[in-house]
Amino acid sequence: MSSDLRKLAKHIEPGMRIALPVDYAGVSMAMTQPIIEHGAGDLDLVCVPTGGLQVDQLVGAGLVRSVETSAVSLGEAGGAPRFNQAVKDGAIRLRDATCPAIHAGLMAAQKGSPFVPLRGLIGTDVLRYRDDWRVIDNPFAGAPDPIVLIPAITPDVAVFHAPMADRHGNVWIGRRRELAAMAYASRTTLVTVERLVEGSLLGNETTAAGTLPALYVTEVAVAQKGAWPYGLWGEYQTDTGEILRYAKAARTAEGFADYMARAQTEPVQ
Known part of the structure; x- marks a missing residue:
């Protein structure tokens, strides 16, 4: 104290x-x-x-x-x-x-994970200005299915x-x-x-x-x-x-x- x-x-x-x-x-x-x-x-x-x-x-x-x-x-x-x-x-x-992205980054940190996937950013202009976020294809999908990886905060x-x-x-x-x-x-x-x-x-x-x-x-x-x-x-x-x-x-x-x-x-x- x-x-x-x-x-x-x-x-x-x-x-x-x-x-x-x-x-x-x-x-x-x-x-x-x-x-x-x-x-x-x-x-x-x-x-x-x-x-x-x-x-x-x-x-x-x-x-x-x-x-x-x-x-x-x-x-x-x-x-x-x-x-x-x-x-x-x-x-x-x-x-x-975005609010969900910040919460996702904190969630990754508290779980000891390097990142958390987040779908809602796909199609937004926010992605253009965040070179630390990554867009990958969902490895579990049989067809193209982009998803954003938010690094741990x-x-x-x-x-x-x-x-x-x-x-x-x-x-x-x-x-x-x-x-x-x-x-x-x-x-x-x-x-x-x-x-x-x-x-x-x-x-x-x-x-x-x-x-x-x-x-x-x-x-x-x-x-x-x-x-x-x-x-x-x-x-x-x-x-x-x-x-x-x-x-x-x-x-x-x-x-x-x-x-x-x-x-x-x-x-x-």
Whole structure:
């Protein structure tokens, strides 16, 4: 256990592949500023399966080399301004994917397989831009039957936020199974939580089925309202007004810098 988010951020080293969750599944916004302050750059982000505010801020801070995702946006607040500008300027590499393809890559990693076959990509333009995906003929078919092989996605670090953990390091993720997929596939998993609870989450029949075992968790830190301005299921709602304020400010590099500087000094609402 740790109470120091900066200590968690030190797990991230230059050039690492970092898995981050979709906005409704427990984004650890509390870790964003410590990661930026730590300064490890040339990061390859994997959005599981889409990205938003955290991705935009890491890109805006100049720490990102590439983003693998099926979308990046700020939802009701529109496009992700720093991400969009970086793509336009060629400052980052965009690895265009689909939601099933990202989940398939994580599934391959957690199973120890070098790849997983996926049929739904056949006939799409996405294949034109992914030289790491392979199209082969199904070896079990008697006639031509193309299928795509998606290579395993093995992140160096997964980072997310959850409602609670116990003192053994077990983390309750509820129905957010994409968080489990990230942890199973990653070499290191860093989790922030709203609170620590006594007893064992795995030993409780009510919570056991939705608990990620400590075996897959490297380190846990308490960060109250750690997903804000995103919401966290069963805990608090998304602060859409704050995301709109960010989207307006981050239209320019100067506005982004001002917003991030204020965020360092202003308490979470």
